[in-house]
Amino acid sequence: MWRVKKSIRTYREDPAWHHYQKNAPAKWVNQFGVPGHPFGDRSNLARHVLEGQVRGYPATLFHLASVRRGGRYGTDVNMYSVAVLTLPTALPDTSVSVGTLVYGLRSAPLPPQAGTPVHLPPGRRPRMSxxxxxxxxxxxxxxxxxxxxxxxxxAGWRLHGHHMIGWISERRPYEKIVGLAEAMTAILGEFPASVWTGNTGD
Structure with a gap:
């Protein structure tokens, strides 16, 4: 935990990251397509919101407490570290994730629900969805x-409009979340040029 606190102190004073907010308003996360993964269907608390850029993309980093219905006490809370990249164009709602990051959520990956998620071929490690x-x-x-x-x-990631939302488990230092954002830019780099122009060859 001390690594997380030290990271917060370091990054919020770094001029390269132009905005820090300790607690986001309750409805702030709705812009990212709640209740799609990794957000809960009961409530969501975003803390330590940091804004800047990662490899040319506007980036927002934060810690998320995702609350869903169910569990022994009526609700379950999952903790995540989240990176959001703002994209130059809107893309169709799509999600890919390491299975262990989403099975516990027991909710649809996309808002609105897009059918049953497909589990990638048996035998793959880690299991993917x-x-x-x-x-x-x-x-x-x-x-x-x-x-x-x-x-x-x-990690898991999801496309929602002009946003790519990525998440890893637990509260992590910003260095780890920046690493997640960098991995997301590498994934975007694998997309064919046609997806950015809308010419996907129907």
Whole structure:
């Protein structure tokens, strides 16, 4: 925990990161497509929100307490570290994740729900899950390289409008969340140029 606190002190005083907010308003996370993963269906608390840039993309980093219905006491809380990149164009709602990051959420990956998530071939380690509102788009972008990069980052990511939302487990120092954001830019770099122009060859 001291690493997280030290990281917060360091980054909020770094002029390269132009805005820090200890607690975001309750509805602030709604812009990212709640209750899609990794957000809860009961409530969400975003803390230590940091804004700046990562490899040319406007980036927002924060810690998330995701609260969902269920569990022994009526609710379960999952803790995540989240990075959000703002994209130059809106893309179809799509999600890819290491399975262990989403199975506990027991909720639909996308808002609105886009059918049942597909579990990638048995025997793959770690187990992975994917889902998209646009199967043709998903076929273009969810390549073996994209799956591998997601697995190596031990992360999940989701496209929602002009945002790419990525998450890893637990509260992590900003250095780890920046690393997640960098992994997300590498994943975006695997997307074919046609997805940015809208010319996806229907």
């Amino acid at each position: 994917k889902c998209s509102v646009d199967p043709a788009f998903a076929e273009l972008v969810i390549t073996e390289n994209v799956i591998r990069r997601t697995a190596e980052a031990k």
